[in-house]
Amino acid sequence: MKKLKFFDKILWLINRILAVLLLLSFILPFLPPKTFSVLSVLSLGVALLILANVLFFLYWLIKLKKQFILSLVVLAIGYFSFGSLYKFSSSKNIAANGNFKVMNYNVRLFNLYKWIPEDSIETKIEDLIKTEAPDILSLQEYHPHQNVDLSFFKYKFEKLSGKKTKYGQAIFSNFPIINSGSVEFPNTSNNAIFVDVVMPTDTVRVYNVHLESMRINTKVESLKKENSERLFKRIGTTFKMQQFQSELFLMHKNQCKYKMIVCGDFNNTAFSYVYRKIKGDLNDTFKKAGNGFGRTYDFKFFPVRIDFIFADDAFAVNGFKAYNEHYSDHYPIMSTLNLTP
Known part of the structure; x- marks a missing residue:
């Protein structure tokens, strides 16, 4: 894989910052706002952080750059911790007595x-x-x-x-x-x-x-x-x-x-x-x-x-x-x- 160009270096810096913020947000449900009130505000932006990391993952993957691994790992941690932000069509629409x-x-x-x-x-x-x-x-x-x-x-x-x-x-x-x-x-x-x-x-x-x-x-x-x-x-x-x-x-x-x-x-x-x-x-x-x-x-x-x-x-x-x-x-x-x- 070739070295990153200047524009990609800027994107890679932004990617790392957003990946760290997303990783940090995964511990927010365990931090009481009375103690961590300012930090807890980050929970409002988790959906946006997930979407941004998905876009970065796809960008680096399309360009065949190993940088895609960072967002992939962070997204995987989030998926196994909280489930998917987006749920694909569910099979549950069950008609039953009661x-x-x-x-x-x-x-x-x-x-x-x-x-x-x-x-x-x-x-x-x-x-x-x-x-x-x-x-x-x-x-x-x-x-x-x-x-x-x-x-x-x-x-x-x-x-x-x-x-x-x-x-x-x-x-x-x-x-x-x-x-x-x-x-x-x-x-x-x-x-x-x-x-x-x-x-x-x-x-x-x-x-x-x-x-x-x-x-x-x-x-x-x-x-x-x-x-x-x-x-x-x-x-x-x-x-x-x-x-x-x-x-x-x-x-x-x-x-x-x-x-x-x-x-x-x-x-x-x-x-x-x-x-x-x-x-x-x-x-x-x-x-x-x-x-x-x-x-x-x-x-x-x-x-x-x-x-x-x-x-x-x-x-x-x-x-x-x-x-x-x-x-x-x-x-x-x-x-x-x-x-x-």
Whole structure:
């Protein structure tokens, strides 16, 4: 192999930096943000680092340069540690007796303040839910909108706050709800709610978790105006709050003896500390039966997955769908589960 030309030397330097950053990011899920708040911000860019290293790998491979080995090794470490960023078409779309569907959706107040400049967004969300017909629906940033009727669900539990505009989290169910409650997070409108539902074969606990938002404006012009030091500090502070909130949630979760489903908007990625802690021994249903990037948030630079549905081993994961309907700054996801006796 010939020596590198000047341009390739520059690329090789950049490649080494990004490979080291990606390698460093693999330990982030094990570092509590309270101790490593600035470093934890790197977890937001893991998807971009993976894509960059894939491109470098392909570039050096096409040029028959041994430099391709660096990105290949780092990507392999990431794959065996966390799985693939992109899932190719899953074989799981199993129709079976006892299947039921769980949808999670941050509906952003049903577009109450016209963030999306279109009419009847709230009606489109309602129609989507009706068409997809989940048996359990977990909503974040829920608002009892006068134009939204979800009474086709037999049971519901909502936890709302706010003086003029009521908003919060809600769970709708076609299975009877026999118990419900909220895990309160101090100094925020975010929280985690839960319901215990009676299914044909067992009683199941369903959680709806909404962790603190980073409040990042995704428009390029706004990001350019943002002071980088202030931005990093704000995100680091948010990650500390998310860790505290996840600890409160886990204290509650660990007292539950029922089989469990955990839905929610974590405002953080699958490469984060809070994802690893909340997931625990549960199965990420996207990883079990999803395909593609599984994007759940409208971020313009690369696909971001910050909304999740977890289920414990008692549930067979027979399907997963990530939607493309742009009615919120989040996209809905739905899992098909089966609880065998």
